[in-house]
Amino acid sequence: MSWTLVIHGGAGRITRETVSAEADERARAGLGTALNAGAAVLAGGGAALDAVEAAVRVLEDDPAFNAGRGAALTRDGTAELDAAICHAGGAGAVAGLTRVRHPVCVARAVMERTPHVMLAGPGADVFAREIGAEAADADWLATPERRAQLAELLAGSGGFDAEMKYGTVGAVARDAAGRLAAATSTGGVTGKRPGRIGDSPLIGAGTWADGTCAVSCTGAGEFFIRSSAAAQVSARLRLAGRTLHESLAATLAEVSALGGTGGLIAVDAAGAPAWRFSTPGMNRGYAMPGARQVALYGDEFTGQAGPAR
Numbered sequence: 001m002s003w004t005l006v007i008h009g010g011a012g013r014i015t016r017e018t019v020s021a022e023a024d025e026r027a028r029a030g031l032g033t034a035l036n037a038g039a040a041v042l043a044g045g046g047a048a049l050d051a052v053e054a055a056v057r058v059l060e061d062d063p064a065f066n067a068g069r070g071a072a073l074t075r076d077g078t079a080e081l082d083a084a085i086c087h088a089g090g091a092g093a094v095a096g097l098t099r100v101r102h103p104v105c106v107a108r109a110v111m112e113r114t115p116h117v118m119l120a121g122p123g124a125d126v127f128a129r130e131i132g133a134e135a136a137d138a139d140w141l142a143t144p145e146r147r148a149q150l151a152e153l154l155a156g157s158g159g160f161d162a163e164m165k166y167g168t169v170g171a172v173a174r175d176a177a178g179r180l181a182a183a184t185s186t187g188g189v190t191g192k193r194p195g196r197i198g199d200s201p202l203i204g205a206g207t208w209a210d211g212t213c214a215v216s217c218t219g220a221g222e223f224f225i226r227s228s229a230a231a232q233v234s235a236r237l238r239l240a241g242r243t244l245h246e247s248l249a250a251t252l253a254e255v256s257a258l259g260g261t262g263g264l265i266a267v268d269a270a271g272a273p274a275w276r277f278s279t280p281g282m283n284r285g286y287a288m289p290g291a292r293q294v295a296l297y298g299d300e301f302t303g304q305a306g307p308a309r
């Protein structure tokens, strides 16, 4: 049996005009490294759950993306980190972590070491410390680049970042044994109110996996929450008999009808990789034995060259 890994590094106003040559290079390199980490697990016969965690860990360390180090900051200038991991056998999530290097690993520990699915706020930070999760300083998490972006935002509209071009991260995988898993990690949206929780750590909204498919979302979280976007993809496959691409398109149309934009990555039980986004671009990539792509902009890999948009 084959394996499949699909990753994203956020959707938003990602175009050749808005992304510098240097940022383009950094994003592609980061996505490539994450694909390598996840693919190494899967190629070695490892579990989908381990692969999505490995891929997301790499992106959490990469300041080019909005997760872990380099997370988008609240209007108070603090990093509040959200993450989730999910497979048919369970789910775990954290919200509002402030001093952890790898939120996705803490989410997994919630799943495996507590009777709960989600921990938030100070209690989540305490749990992270108790399990010996690697700690990170607030100053290390909040990079100068993110501080500058926040300052710019506050100097302008004062609202939160509607363009979301800073790169929440996620991964979905199907392993050689046919198991599916999904993980998502984010700092949320720049300038968010402290305490705000988006779709990423909410099981069924930004992250979902069951025996049918695995899904990770990125975009305007409030709209993905209101449409149960990630779980909706599975429902369309299971209950409406749709294909994966049809299910992604219909789900994204529902998010759009509510007023939200963003993107989703997914893999189904047969191992078909897919993505779809309504923004100008989405940082994304996939790997399977003998196939591999990384892309940022909307006009890359349309048609027959890769998973349908």
Ligand code: ASP
Pocket (backbone or CB within 6 Å): 010, 011, 066, 164, 166, 167, 168, 186, 187, 188, 189, 197, 198, 199, 200, 206, 217, 218, 219, 220, 221, 222
């Ligand atoms: N969906 C994330 C959130 O709302 C943000 C993003 O994907 O960029 O927290």
